[in-house]
Amino acid sequence: MLKIQPVTALIQKQIAMNIYAEFAQKMLPLIEASSLLAGVDADTRAKLPLDRIVVEPPRDVSHGDMATNAALVLAKGLRQKPRDIAEAIAALLSDNAAALNVQSVSIAGPGFINITLEHSVWQSIIGEVLHNGKNFGRPDLGQGEKINVEYVSANPTGPMHVGHCRGAVFGDALATLLSFSGFDVTREYYINDAGAQVDVLARSAFLRYREALGENIGDIPEGFYPGTYLVPLGEQLKDQYGSTLLDMDETDWLPLIKRAAISAMMDLIRADLEKLGVAHDLFFSEQSLTQDGHDRVAEMIDDLTDRNLIYRGTLPPPKGKLPDDWEDREQTLFRSTLYGDDVDRALLKSDGSYTYFASDIAYHFDKYKRGFNLMVDVLGADHQGYLKRMTAAVKAISAGNASLDIRFCQLVNLFRDGQPVKMSKRSGNLVTLADVVEEVGRDVTRFIMLYRKNDATLDFDFTKVLEQSKDNPVFYVQYAHARTHSTFAQAVEVFDEKILDDLDQVDVSALTDASELALMRKLAEYPRIVEAAAKFYEPHRVAFYLNDLASAFHGHWNRGKDLPQLRFIKDDNEKLTRARLALVLAVQIVLRSGLNLLGVDAREELR
C-alpha cells in the first residue's frame, strides 16, 4: 500500500539510525500516500525534492520535540501555500498519532510543523543507549570502505613543535571518528627523508659529532640546525664510529650519518606523538619510493607520460614581484591545469632530481594502488597553495577513480596570562610539543585543539587551559563524567552493589521531569552529531556536543538542590532510584563514547 520511492529509500540508507531519521522514515511514506500527492502527475512528482525534507530538533525547545520543513519544501512543486500543505501534513500526523507516538502537532512561522512526542519516545533512548553501550550512535557511513588518512608528516629534522600539534590531534581524532563510522581506516605518516633538508640534518649532526669528540665548534653556522637535540646523536656517533668518520670525505660519511640521524629524529617524533596519544598504522618513507633499484617516481612519470599528461615546456613567471633569481627555462611539467590547477607543475628540479611534488604524486599513486579510493591529507594552513595541484594529481593518477580531501589546520597562537609567547626560529627557541603536553597534559591539549573548527586560528593560553572552571571545557566535561561515577558510588553506599545490576532492564516511565526529558533529548542527538562530524570531517562537533551534554547534566544535577524530589538517589524508593541511575548511566556512556572519539581520557574522578 505504501509506495516507497527511490529517494526515500536513499534517505533510509544514508542516514544512520537516529530518532529524527526514524521519524522521517515513517512520515515520508505517509506523505507520499496522502491526498496531497493524489492528483499529481508522475513528472511533477518525480521532481519533488523529497530529499530536502528533514526532521530535526528545533532551535527552541519550547517549539516541541521535533520540527520538519516538509511543507516548505513541497510548496513550490505542488504550487500550494506552505501553510496549507502544513495543515494537511499536520492532520496526517495527527491521524497517525498512535503509530508515530505523537502527542501533539502545531504549525508555526512560514509553515514549520512542530511535533511533540510521547514521553515514551524519549525514555526509550535510555534503553537504546544501555543496550548498545559503546556502539550507541555509531553511524554506518563507511560500510567498510577503505580510507587513508595522512597526518602529521613532520619533517624528520627535529622534535615536533606546537605547530604540528593541532594537525596531529585533528588527524588522529578524524581517523578515530571515521573508523567509528564504519570506514576501514589506515592512519599514515609520510616521512620526508629524501630531500636536501635531511642532508643539512646530517651535516648538523656531523658538527655535534665533532663536538662530542672534544672539538670546539663554536656557534652553529647559518644554514645548519642549531637545536641541542642533536647533541645526544653526536655522542652516539662517537660511540659507534670513534673518530673514523673524520678521515672520510663527506660523500662517504653523509649517508651513514643521515641514516642514523633520520632514525634518531623519528624516534624523537614517535616519542612526541606517543605523549599526545597520537597513533599511526604506517610510517611511509619517501626514500623507499626510489630504493632497491625500483624507481616508483619514474614509473609514475612514465605512466602519466603514456597518457600525454607530461611535457617539456616553460612556465610563466609568477605574478607580482619577480624573484631575483628567476630564470626562464624549460622543465618537465605535469598538466595539472587539466584537472583544475592554475598552472602546470614541475616534476624535476634544475639538477635533475625529483621535486617534492613528484615524490608526493608517486606516494599518492602508491596509496591508490594499495586500494584507497578515498584519501584525506591533513596539512598546515601554509600549504594551502598545495590543494589544487595535489587533488589534480590524484585525479590524474587514478583516472578519476580516487578522490583526495585536504584539510588544513590553522595556526595556533600561544599565550601565557594573555601575553603572546614569543618564539624565534633562528635560535631554535621553539615551544615544542613535548613542552606543551608536559605543562598542560594530554587531555587538555587534545580537547582544546579540537574545540575549534580546524580552519580557524586558535588561541592557546597556557594559563587559561589549566583553569579548572567552566571556562575550560575539558574539565567541565570530565567533571560531568566524574559526577556520574560519584553518583554510582553514592548509590552503592546508600543501598548496595545490587542497585546497579541490570539497569538496562529498568522501567524508566517515571522519569518525566522537564530536565530529565531534556537530558534524554540531548542523548538522542548524539547519533546525528557523530554522523555529521564524520561526514564533514569535523571532529569539533563532537567536542561541542559533549559540552552541551555536560551542561544539561550539570543543570539537572543542580535542579536537585531546589527540588529534592528530583535527586537521583531516593533512599526510600529503590525503584525510582534505579530508573534515574539508568539515565545517569546513559549519560556516562555517551560522555565516554564522545571523549573516546576525541582521544581524551574519561576520568572517573578529578580530585
Added chain:
RNA sequence: GGCCCCGUAGCUCAGCUGGAUAGAGCAGCGGACUUCUAAUCCGCAGGUCGUAGGUUCGAAUCCUACCGGGGUCACCA
C-alpha cells in the same frame, strides 16, 4: 597582483551545509553551598552576522564586487 582561509555580543567562538525571534562560554550585574563534590547551577543585560548588491517563499549560510585580518605564490619542504 593571483589563489586559499577568516570576519557573528566588549573578548573567545558555535550555528545542525538555505529555515522560525541568530546561540554558548568568558568578562559585567543579581541570586543559590547544614550538597547526590558550588571545579556546579539559575536569572539579567549584551547583535545592522565586515559593507553593498543579487539568487527565492526564506540568506549569517549560496553568487558577485568591495573593505579589513592572516597565509601562500618557478626550482624549496
